[in-house]
Amino acid sequence: MTAELRRRTGFEIELMAPAGASRRTLAEDLAGRCGGSVRPVWHQDSEPSLVPGLGRFLHLTQGFEVRRTDGTPLCTLVDDITLTADLDRRASAPPGWFRVLTDDRRLxxxxxxxxxxxxxxxxxxxxxxxxxxxxxxxxxxxxRLDDESGVTIALAVPLAGERERPCEIVTPPLVKDHRDALEELLGPARALGFTVPTEAAVHLHLDGAPFREPHALANVVRLFAHWREPLRSLLGTNPACRRLAPLPEVLVRAAEEGTDLRAAATEGGLTKYFDVNLTQLLSETPIRDTVEIRILPGAIEAEPIVARAALVELLLERCLSPAPIPNGETGAEGLMELAAESLADRD
Structure with missing residues (x-):
């Protein structure tokens, strides 16, 4: 039976443009196919700094928003700094490609x-x-832009090292026909010669509201903590993928003991860069109210993405049950049993 998704889901799919092409290439192709338009946008991110005393540089890189003829969003294509293995770091910046650097998030x-x-x-x-x-x-x-006292505010520098080639497709939330919607984006990418990068991942964003209930949030923590290895095995997590980590022990302990998860997340240094991103669920003012699953492997075809997402969806639905998620001693077989419980509840 073909897997189908029932929940509103957004996707982030990491691809690599062929040499000589860029994420702009795909943006213009997609817009041409649907009679839509392309608008340059900024993508915000950070990277380690080589400057003594400055831990990270914050930067803006060029992305492209694609809209259909009626103005509705099709996708946004942005850089992802974790994708490096397939690039020629010695390459000069192509004309028109640059980034803006600063050292303060407010700036x-x-x-x-x-x-x-x-x-x-x-x-x-x-x-x-x-x-x-x-x-x-x-x-x-x-x-360089300096203030009147000579303090540097920002730098605009050429984008070297083939950084125009990484292409993360960010979809709007999809409510139906997920497979067809993804193939509308991935089919043209394949035709243009885009590939799956060495460090690639696919991220899922599901509406966070149902998982804000204390028992549901604790179950999500239990699922990704106690079943970490079976999950990674069943989903085929890319071992080269970066910015993944097991959830902090203090958070897992709080989920088991029923204590304050928000305090435990702060104590454990929780960020978005774990196997599952829970930061928005634990914020009183979420920027994007979703739970983000970060351990799906890279792919450039819709079918395997939807199949893995369907398994994740079933497991997350099991987390909504008041019954605590058990430990992961039964491995992959037990994980499939949890998914089967959710599937049976649907019928």
Whole structure:
């Protein structure tokens, strides 16, 4: 029987453009196929810094939002800095490709609002510079915005190392026909020569509201803690995938003892970069109210993505039951039994 999804789900699918192409290539192809449009957008992320005393650089990279003829969103295509193994790090930046760097998240959000991702690099910081009443200075290929005291606010630098090739497809929440909707994006990507990167993953975003109930949230923690290895085995988690980790022990202990999960998450240093991203469920002001599953392997065909997502959906539905998720001693067989319980409840 073909697996089907019942819940509203958003997908993030990591691909790699062939040499000489980019995520812009796919964006323009998709827009052409549906008679839609492409709009440059900023994608916010961070990376380790080589500057002493500065742990991370925050940056804006160029992405592309694709909309259908009627204006509804088809997808957004963005960079993913975890994808590196398939790139030539010595490659120079192609014309028109750059990024904006800063060291403060508040500045990053302000720059994203006032800098134009579709402008050439020499004009990228112009609008932001007007906010500080400053000019943009050029130093070789680097364009720098300083405040009146000489403190650097932002840099616009060429995007080297083939960073235009990583292409994470971000879908809007899909409520039906998930397989067809994904194939509408992935079929053209295959035709253009896009591939699955070495470190690739697929992420699922499901509506978070049902999992905010204390028993449901505790069950999600139990599922991804006690069944970690069976889950990774059944789903085929990519061992080369980065930014994954087991949930903090203090959070798992709180789920078992029925104590404050939010306090335990803070104590355990919970971030989005675990096997499951629970940060939005534990926030009073979520940016995107979802539970994010991060351990599906990369794929460029809709069928295996939907099949794995359907298994995850059943397991998450089991988490909604008041009955605690048991330990993972029975391995993959026990995991399938949990999924079968949910399937039986549907009938």
């Amino acid at each position: 990053l959000r302000l720059l994203a609002r006032h800098c134009d991702p579709g402008a050439p690099i020499e004009d990228a910081l112009t609008r932001a510079a007007a906010l500080w009443g400053a000019g943009v200075q050029r130093h070789g290929d680097v364009h």
